Amino acid sequence: MLKIIYITSVDGFVMTVVSNVNEGEKKKSLIFIPLVKGEEEEPTERFSDNPIKSTQSICPECNRIISAEIFEREGKVYMRKTCPVHGETEELYFGDYGMYRRFSAYWDDGKGQEAPNVKMDRCQCPANCGLCTNHLSHTGLANIIVTNRCDLTCWYCFFYVKKGLEGAYVYEPTLEQIRAMVRTLRAERPVPGNSVQITGGEPTLRDDLPEIIRMIKQEGIDHVQLNTNGINIALHPELARVYKEAGVSNLYMSFDGVTPKTNPKNHWEAPYAIEACRKANLGVVLVPTVIKSVNDHEVYDIIRFAKQNIDVVRAVNFQPVSLTGRMSKKEREKYRITIPDVIKKIEEQSEGEIASSDWFPVPSCSPVTHFIEAITNRKQYELSIHFACGAGTYVYLDRENDRLVPITRFVDIKGLLEYLDDVSEEIESGSNKYVELAKVALKLKGFVDEKNQPEGLDLARLLFEVLFKHDYSSVGKFQMNSLFLGMMHFMDKYNHDEERLQRCDIHYLTPDLRIIPFCSFNVIPEWYRDRIQKKYGMPVEQWEKQHNEKLEDRLYRGQLRKEAIKQGTGASCLVNEMLSGVNG
Amino acid sequence: MNAQAEYSKEPFIRVIQARKESAEKLNFTVEFSFPQNFLDGITLENIKEAYRNMDRRIKLKYRVSIYEKGILFNKKIAEKELSKKWVLYWTRDPTILERYRTNIWVLGIDENLESEFFMDFEEAKTFLFSLRETFSVQPESFADKGSKVFAEIQVRSHRHYFIEAINSKVRSATITIV
Structure with a gap:
C-alpha cells in the first residue's frame, strides 16, 4: 500500500515520502516521490485576489x-x-494580511557585504551564494556542521548519514578547517560575525567537541550555541558542565511537543538534559518544529513547559515547518503553517495571555541598532532579515499570579522604537549627541508602565544598559530576566522568495570558505549541502576503517526511556504535574 | 537633486470642506501637497543615491490644525499629528525592474505604522508628500453658522540625501462654514 507520510527534521523541514509498506510494517524501504512533470495544481478562483x-x-x-x-x-x-x-x-x-502589513512596516535593508566572497554584477539568488556582493545582511548566526553522524535514526530525517545508502558520506571537517571557516566569518565586513551555532547530525558525537568550542571562542566569537537533541547530555550529565566550561553559551534543543506522540525524538530524555543544564548553569533554548494538524495544538503547552523551567530555559524558538521534497497541494495545505498561524494558535490556547499584538517582526530591532550606531558612530550587529522570516516577543513571569506577562503590556514598544528612530535621525543630522542622550535617559522611564511591570523587574534600567552600554553582557542581562518567544520560518521551494533570501542572516560556513544562507543551503541541497558534504566528506566504510568504529556503535538505544517511564519524568508528566498544581 | 529651494513658494493647501453634518457633527477636510516642482525634483536617481549612502528612511511629520478666525485672536478648534515614512529597499519585483529599470524602490509606512506597496512612483510621492485629512468636531466650539475657518499645516523632516531639512508652516485660505 502506498502511503504519503510527512517527515520532519530538527531544522524544521518536512519532506514527503511515499512508504510502500503495509500498516505496521514500518521498517521497509521508503521511496522518495520522483519529480513528476504534469501533475499540476487545480486552478484557483481569482476574482477575490x-x-x-x-x-x-x-x-x-x-x-x-x-x-x-x-x-x-x-x-x-x-x-x-x-x-x-x-x-x-x-x-x-x-497567514494574516493585517499582520503582514504591520510587520512589513519594519522593513529595513541591512548594511550588505563590504567584503563579499562571491562577486556578482547582478542578483542571481539562489544561485552562486557565498555570500555575494548583493547580499543585504551580515551573518547573524553562522552554522557549522561538525558532523553529519547522529545517535538517532529518525526514519524521516534527510540530514544524517545513512549507512548502506549509495553515496553516503561522513562529513566531519577537521579542526583546522573549522578554524578557517570561523576566520572567514570574522573577516566579514562591515560587521564581523560573532555568533556561531555548532550543529550536525548530532554534534555531541564528536569527542573533540570541547576542543572545537574552545577554538571557536579563541577566534573571537562571543556567542556559541550548541544544536542538539540533548540525548547525549541526558545520558552523560557532566557533558553540560564540560561544554559550558569550554565556552558554550546555550543549548538549542529540539523539542516538538509535550507528549511522546508529538515529540517522539526526546520526550523522555529532554527533562534529564534540562536538569543537567540547570546544574551546569547552562541556558537552554527549546526548538519546536510546528506542523499543522500534528503538533500545533500543543504550542502553548510547550511555552508552559518552558515557564516551568524558566530558571534554565531562556527561549522557545518555534519553527513553522518547511516542506521540502515533492508534495501535493493537498498535502501542503494539510501541514503548512506560517508565523501568524502559530501566533494565533498561541493566543487561542493561552486565552489571550500572549496575544497576536504582542509579537513584533525580527527587523523591528533595527531602531535600537540605528540608535547605538548613531551614538557610537560605528556599524553594529543588526538583525535585518525579511519581516516574514521571523518574529518574537519577550515574556516575564509574574510570580504572584503565576502568569506570563508579555513585554508589550507594560512597555510601549511601538512608541519606543519610533522615538529611538527619531533620536538617531536627530543625531545623524547634527544635533548634539550628549544632549540627545540625556533626553533619552530622561524619557526612557516614560515608556515603561511601572504599575503593570511584574514585581522585582526594573525594565527601564535593563533597557538603559542595553542602549547605553550596548555590549554583549547587557544584552545577556536583558535576556536572562525574560523568556524570549521566537518564530523562525525557513523557506522551501514552494514559498521561496528571493527578497527573503537576499536578506537572510542565518548562514552556513563551509570548508570551501563560503558563507551560504540557510534557505539556499538546505532548500536546494543539490547545489549546496550535498555537494559540499560529498566533496569534503568520506565514504562511510573509509570513515569506519579510519576510526576503528562502526557508525551504529554510537546509536541511542532508548536506555533512558524505560527509566523515565517508570519514574514519570517525561515532559508530559511535568506539564501534567504543573497543570494539576495550577488547577488544584 | 535638491528640490527644497523651490518648495516653500507655492505649497498647496486648502480646506475643501467645512460642513455642518448635523447638530452634533461638523466635518472639515483638509488637503495639502508640496508644489509640483518640488515633487518633480525627487527622482529615482535620487532614491538610488540615497540608498547607496545608507539614507533609507525618510519620515515627514505633519501637524494639521484647524482655526476659527477671530477679530483679535484665532481659536484652535482641532489638531492632529501624523507621520508618514518612506523606506527605501532593494526590490526583486520584476514589474518594477522592467518598468523603471531600478532595483531600489520605496515602501510607504502610514501613520498607523502599516505598509503601502506601490507600483507607481508618482503614487509613492503623492503618499508621502501630500495629505488629505478629515476632522470631525463638535459644533458648540463655534460662535455661529457662518464662522470663518482656516487650516494650518506644519511639516517637519530631517535633512536627507535629496531634500534639505523641512520645518515650515503653511496656511490655507479662509472659508465660511455652511
Whole structure:
C-alpha cells in the first residue's frame, strides 16, 4: 500500500515520502516521490485576489528563477508563480494580511557585504551564494556542521548519514578547517560575525567537541550555541558542565511537543538534559518544529513547559515547518503553517495571555541598532532579515499570579522604537549627541508602565544598559530576566522568495570558505549541502576503517526511556504535574 | 537633486470642506501637497543615491490644525499629528525592474505604522508628500453658522540625501462654514 507520510527534521523541514509498506510494517524501504512533470495544481478562483506586490521565486521542480505574485485573499497572503515548463504553483505565504502589513512596516535593508566572497554584477539568488556582493545582511548566526553522524535514526530525517545508502558520506571537517571557516566569518565586513551555532547530525558525537568550542571562542566569537537533541547530555550529565566550561553559551534543543506522540525524538530524555543544564548553569533554548494538524495544538503547552523551567530555559524558538521534497497541494495545505498561524494558535490556547499584538517582526530591532550606531558612530550587529522570516516577543513571569506577562503590556514598544528612530535621525543630522542622550535617559522611564511591570523587574534600567552600554553582557542581562518567544520560518521551494533570501542572516560556513544562507543551503541541497558534504566528506566504510568504529556503535538505544517511564519524568508528566498544581 | 529651494513658494493647501453634518457633527477636510516642482525634483536617481549612502528612511511629520478666525485672536478648534515614512529597499519585483529599470524602490509606512506597496512612483510621492485629512468636531466650539475657518499645516523632516531639512508652516485660505 502506498502511503504519503510527512517527515520532519530538527531544522524544521518536512519532506514527503511515499512508504510502500503495509500498516505496521514500518521498517521497509521508503521511496522518495520522483519529480513528476504534469501533475499540476487545480486552478484557483481569482476574482477575490488583491495583488500586493511581485517578487522572484523558483520553480519547485526545476529550480528555474521565475516571477511570483504576492496577493491577499480572504485575509491571508499567498504566493503564486508559473514555470513555463512545470506550470502554476500557489502557496500560503503568510497567514494574516493585517499582520503582514504591520510587520512589513519594519522593513529595513541591512548594511550588505563590504567584503563579499562571491562577486556578482547582478542578483542571481539562489544561485552562486557565498555570500555575494548583493547580499543585504551580515551573518547573524553562522552554522557549522561538525558532523553529519547522529545517535538517532529518525526514519524521516534527510540530514544524517545513512549507512548502506549509495553515496553516503561522513562529513566531519577537521579542526583546522573549522578554524578557517570561523576566520572567514570574522573577516566579514562591515560587521564581523560573532555568533556561531555548532550543529550536525548530532554534534555531541564528536569527542573533540570541547576542543572545537574552545577554538571557536579563541577566534573571537562571543556567542556559541550548541544544536542538539540533548540525548547525549541526558545520558552523560557532566557533558553540560564540560561544554559550558569550554565556552558554550546555550543549548538549542529540539523539542516538538509535550507528549511522546508529538515529540517522539526526546520526550523522555529532554527533562534529564534540562536538569543537567540547570546544574551546569547552562541556558537552554527549546526548538519546536510546528506542523499543522500534528503538533500545533500543543504550542502553548510547550511555552508552559518552558515557564516551568524558566530558571534554565531562556527561549522557545518555534519553527513553522518547511516542506521540502515533492508534495501535493493537498498535502501542503494539510501541514503548512506560517508565523501568524502559530501566533494565533498561541493566543487561542493561552486565552489571550500572549496575544497576536504582542509579537513584533525580527527587523523591528533595527531602531535600537540605528540608535547605538548613531551614538557610537560605528556599524553594529543588526538583525535585518525579511519581516516574514521571523518574529518574537519577550515574556516575564509574574510570580504572584503565576502568569506570563508579555513585554508589550507594560512597555510601549511601538512608541519606543519610533522615538529611538527619531533620536538617531536627530543625531545623524547634527544635533548634539550628549544632549540627545540625556533626553533619552530622561524619557526612557516614560515608556515603561511601572504599575503593570511584574514585581522585582526594573525594565527601564535593563533597557538603559542595553542602549547605553550596548555590549554583549547587557544584552545577556536583558535576556536572562525574560523568556524570549521566537518564530523562525525557513523557506522551501514552494514559498521561496528571493527578497527573503537576499536578506537572510542565518548562514552556513563551509570548508570551501563560503558563507551560504540557510534557505539556499538546505532548500536546494543539490547545489549546496550535498555537494559540499560529498566533496569534503568520506565514504562511510573509509570513515569506519579510519576510526576503528562502526557508525551504529554510537546509536541511542532508548536506555533512558524505560527509566523515565517508570519514574514519570517525561515532559508530559511535568506539564501534567504543573497543570494539576495550577488547577488544584 | 535638491528640490527644497523651490518648495516653500507655492505649497498647496486648502480646506475643501467645512460642513455642518448635523447638530452634533461638523466635518472639515483638509488637503495639502508640496508644489509640483518640488515633487518633480525627487527622482529615482535620487532614491538610488540615497540608498547607496545608507539614507533609507525618510519620515515627514505633519501637524494639521484647524482655526476659527477671530477679530483679535484665532481659536484652535482641532489638531492632529501624523507621520508618514518612506523606506527605501532593494526590490526583486520584476514589474518594477522592467518598468523603471531600478532595483531600489520605496515602501510607504502610514501613520498607523502599516505598509503601502506601490507600483507607481508618482503614487509613492503623492503618499508621502501630500495629505488629505478629515476632522470631525463638535459644533458648540463655534460662535455661529457662518464662522470663518482656516487650516494650518506644519511639516517637519530631517535633512536627507535629496531634500534639505523641512520645518515650515503653511496656511490655507479662509472659508465660511455652511
